[in-house]
Each structure stands twice: as C-alpha cells, then as structure tokens.
Amino acid sequence: MPQSPLAADPAFSRGREFTESRGGARGPRSEFQRDRDRIVHSIAFRRLRSKTQVFIAPDGDHYRTRLTHSIEVAQIGRVIARALGLDEDLTEALCLAHDIGHPPFGHAGEDALQAAMAQRGGFDHNAHTLRVLMRLESPYCDHPGLNLSWETLEGLAKHNGPVANPNWALAELDGAYPLDLGAWPSLEAQVAALADDIAYDNHDIDDGLRAGFLALDDLLELPVLADQYRAIEARYAGASIEQRLRELVRSRIGLMVNDVIATTQANIAGLGSAADVRAQDRSMVTFSPGMAAEERTLKAFMYDRLYYHPDQLAAASHARDVVSRLFAAYDQDSSILPESWRAGLPDEEPGRSRAIADFIAGMTDRFAMDQCARVYGAWPEGLRNV
Template identity: 50%
Template sequence: MTAEIGFGAQSRAVYAENPANSRGRLFPEPESPTRTPFQRDRDRIIHSSAFRRLKHKTQVFVYHEGDHFRTRLTHTIEVSQIARSLARALRLDEDLAESLALAHDLGHTPFGHEGEDVLHDAMAPFGGFDHNAQSLRVVTHLEQRYAEFDGLNLAWETLEGLVKHNGPLVGPDGAPLGKFKGGELPFAIREYAGQQDLLLDTWPGGEAQAAAIADDIAYDAHDLDDGLRAGLFAIDDMRAVPFLADILAEVDGKYPGLEESRRIHEIVRRSITRMVEDVIHEAVRNISQVDPRSPEDIRMAGRCLVGFSERMAVSEKDVKRFLFARVYRHHDVLAVRRLVARVVKDLFGGFLADPDLMPSPWNEGLQSLSENDIARRVCDYIAGMTDRYAIEEHSRLFDDTPDLG
C-alpha cells in the first residue's frame, strides 16, 4: 500500500486509530450519541480546571512581562493546530491528535521548566517529578469533577499517547529507557500501570507521534518569535543558523524593506511551514516502507514514523542550540529564573514542614498519610499553581517574596 497525502480528505487510513474500535475507558460509560470517544476526550480536556490554568503558566517569559508572549495555553493551542494539520494530511484521526496536543502540558508547573527542575530536585527523596507523568496524574486522578470517578476517564488511546509522548518508556525486558534509563519510571506512571496496561514498551500510535512532533515545531517557532520581540537577539543574528539564514534570505529577497514586525512573522510562519511539510513527506515515506495495516503496526514498527527527515532533524537541532544560547540562557531570562526557583523551593519547603498551611481540600486527612504521600500532595498542589498564584501563596507565607517586575 502506498501512503498518500490526504489534505482535506475525509477517509481514515487503515493505520489510523478508529474511535469505533477504541479499547475503552477504565471506568465503562455509555457511549455518546453525538460524539466519538476521542471527541469526547477533547471536550473533557478543554473543560478541565487544569486546562484553564494554562492561561497563567509561563512558557519562557513570566506572566507579567507582556500580553503578547506565549503562555502554556497559547502554546497548547498552537500545538493543537499543527497536530490537526499533520493528522489531516496523513489521514489519521484528527480528534485524537487534537486531544493529545491539548492535554500534553496539563502537568506543567508554574514558571516553566525552572519550576519543574526545582520540584524534581525537591521530590528526589519521594520519587521525583516529571511533567509528562504529571499530565497523566492530572487526567487520571487530580481532576475531580465527576460523580463516579476521579480524573477525566479518558479513552485508552488518549492515555497511551499522553504517557508515551516521547516514545517507548521501557524496553522488552521492562527496563526504563531514555532519560529514565538506569533508574525507575516516574511515580505517576508506575502508580497508574497497576490499573491499566498502556503498552509502555511500544511506540504510541500515529496520532500521538503527530502531536509530539507538533510540540517541537511550535516550541521552536514561537520561541524565535518571542525572543525576537523581546529583544533578546536581533533578526540578523539568525544568519548563524543555516536553516534560518535561508528563510531570511527568501523573505528579504521577496519583500525588501519590509517592516520588522511583518518580517518576523514571515520568518516564523515559513519556519513552521517548512517543518510541517518535511514531517508530512517523511512520514509518507516511512509509512510506505512499513506498510502498516492497523494502528498496532504503527506501534510495533520499532521506530518513530511521524517525525523529521534526517536533514531537517539536524536543522531543528541547530535552531534549538541557537535558542538555548540566545533565549533560555540569556542573562535577563536567567535572572528571573533564579527568582522564581526560590519561590517554588520556598513553597515546597514551607508546605512540607507544615502541610496544614495548604488550603482545603489539600490539608484534609493529613494524619492518615505517610511522609511520601504528604510530599506528593504538596507537589501536586504546587504543580497545579499558576505563576501568579504561586507568587500570591509565597507572599502569604513569607516576607521576602521577590519582585518580578
């Protein structure tokens, strides 16, 4: 079978997840007469409290720094758009790809990766912290909205794609892979594995792979955009990256003298387009080679099928190295990161020492919990905070809350 690009096509490929064949939910529910299981998952994610809080969680720039910079919410929406485009072109299930994109950052801490790093260090004696695993914990436990179960009771395919965002977590022998190699899987994943088998030793389906690469594309593009508009580097600095230099030459050649804001937008949108088109053509080539006849064939292919070509993968790493040096390690960004790290560290230490300081319902039933359980509850509470709420809580407990203005 030859894989085809299906822009606008309504037909679903044989290797796409079919909602009619979903493996179901942990807690059985009657089917919706108006929505597929994956459409229902998307709606549950959008209506969750954790999704709304993404509005005030940092991407790179802290919430007060400007209304035009990305937040976790705007990043998530951009990932969702790219994931749907990829799924449509590859004739995957668009609703599942969208659900996975919308849910992928629900477990992120306040203050971006700085908050995650601090929580991981603080939780080292208690099983550590990982934002991908925390996303699973949010949708299977922490969201408490329904009368009959904790979490959102999402379909198996959504949970599987969410937990395997970056590929298989364990090898055939059950030993952790990737960043977990030589250690153990995060607490949330180990805890949930006892309830439902998410096939942690295989690749996820095509929809999850599309959502994962969409995350990378969106990250690169919007961090270039935000970094330029924040003045952390100049447009001409991008000439050091061949991929960006080529796009810049294309834009300047077609639109000489273009005003800077439009010039920035042209560079960013062309970056997204080139990466998306590369993924589509590479995925079509990979799918044609493997000739999958079912979603299970995608999982058992032994490699990622929806990703960058080798050439684009090199270019994308060049972009990331540039962003690391010019944005993430910029002295202005680092100065704020040091301040917010202290906020998260102080909050964890304060609440762990006196968990009664947490508001209800977080401070309820503490007498029956072990030290590990209390630490996990403190971690869950802090991880769910928005940037500004974390600052407010620090001000409530401490007299030396840093001024981020």
C-alpha cells in the same frame, strides 16, 4: 480525505478505565471527541493561561503562555494528521493536554519540585499530566479523573516514545490501567510530539524577538534562516522588518510541516494497520535527515541565545527559590494549606510529600507568587524579565 488504515479508530477504542453509562449522552461525539472536550473544559487546561512558556509571569499580553502554546501545537497537529489521514480529534486532544502537568514557572518549577521530591520518588511533568487527568481533577460523580480513553492516555504517557523506567507516578497509574508502556504509541501521538517541537522551535523565536533577547542579526548567523530571510526580503521589499520576521516564522513552520508529512508518508509505506505502527522499533513520524539536522542546529542556537540568556537564568533561579520555599513551608506546617487539601493529606510519607507536590504543581505562576508573599510576608523579586 479518507482515513488511513493506520489511524486510531474511535469506534474500536480499547475503552476507558471506568465503565460509563451513555444514558443522557451529550451530543453525537466520537470517543476521541469526548476526550478533547473533557480536556478543554477542565480546570487544569484553563490554568495553562497563567503558566510559563518561555518568559516567567510576563507583563506583556502578546507573549505566549502554556495555553496559547498548546492551542498552536493543536493547530499544527491537526494539519499534519489531516494530511496523513489520521484521527484529528485524538491528535488535537493529545496536543491540547500535553503540557497540563507542568508546574508554575515551567522547567524551573519542575527542577525545584524534582529536588524537593528527590527522596520521595521525584517529580516529572509528563507523568504528572497523567496524574492530573486520571486522578487529581475529578469533576464527575461516578469516577475519579476525566476518565479519558486508553488511546489518549497512552499517547500522553509516551510523550517521547516508549517508557522503559516509569517513575512512581506513571508506574502507579500503569499498574491500575496498563498503557503498554514498552511499545510505540499511535501515529496520532507521534504527530502531537513533533507538532510540539515545530511550535516551540519557531514561536519561541517570535517571543524572543519581541522581548529583545534575539535580534535579526542573531538569526542571520544561521545559514538556513539567513537564506530564508533573504528570499523573503526580496519578495516583500516594501514590508517592515517586523512583518518579514513574522513571515520567516510562518514560512519556517510550513517547511517543517511539509517535511514531516512527506517523510512520514515514506516511513509508513507498507504498513497495514495501527497495530503495525506500534510494533515498529522507532518513531514513524519524523523529519527528514536534513531537516532534523537543521532543527538540532536551531535548538542549540535557541539554548545559547534565549533559554540560557543570563536574564533568563537569573529569573529561573528566583522561580526555583519560590517553589522550593513553598514546598518547605507546607512540609513544615501543613496547617497553611487550604482546607480542602489538608483534609486529604496523608499522614505517612511519601504520600504526604506527594500530595504537597500535587498542590504546588497545580499553581499558576501568579498564584505561586501570591502564596509565597502570603506565607513569607514579601513579594518574590526577580521573576519578571520582560
């Protein structure tokens, strides 16, 4: 499909924070392809395989992690980007990197770091994604960070739209390399954000069913899911309940993707360039009003039945305790940090605490539990509920 004039064009990228020599360039790739490949090859991306998506440190091999979730988001994002004539490589890069800033144990770990850092500027996983990619992971000889393109960094910074009041981490990075935080990002970034919603709205149902936190009768309480399931039941009379439920998840994703494509095509009619997209006062990549209402209903259902399930809340409480205890231990005695982190630990606040938070945020679930056992002499309890 011909590329839309609204697409981000890698040939006209605004560049990178640090000038790079193209001598010995590895293959004929666009700027956005390079970004995607740098993300895929990063240590931070690999660590996502052992970070919580919904269930903390699950024993089962079939539950999603931040890594598999990010790959699924990228698949959905590429489908939408292709249908709209957008740059698929930029979209994929944004989808793959969007959760890199998550600490161990997902939002429970983030809550604990935010509390520990409340007097030192706080902690936010979206801003930390930029901090990891721009400063903390530095595999190259001639510049810090992965030195991603402006368009990729901008899209990650505005994960949920324009940022009016950036926290300290994002403000520092924006001061060094301005990302135009007050404007809407590219259509590719907007696609990545909605692909994330579509993926977790539906795949969390799949994991909730697998874990026994959700049942078919629960899903049938929602009219939109009940109607869809009855149609699947009639069409596949000989299929098992498990097969029908997986078909329900797949078909729901398809309906949401098609809705986004059709609605966005109507929203962008009349726009002439990528600059026109950024000049708008709202997102151009949206659900239709009807689908948006259904999505809000589904989210409310998932919070009630899965995310706020008593077992989930209990596990999250234990996870927050692990992160809080680790921060307290390192804050009290920095000699127990690895030597590589001790060597660069600032003497003054808030830099010292922020460096400790950087170390903890990079941990996987299992590494955090190992460190808690090493520091406190006992393996943390209550973290597994599936």
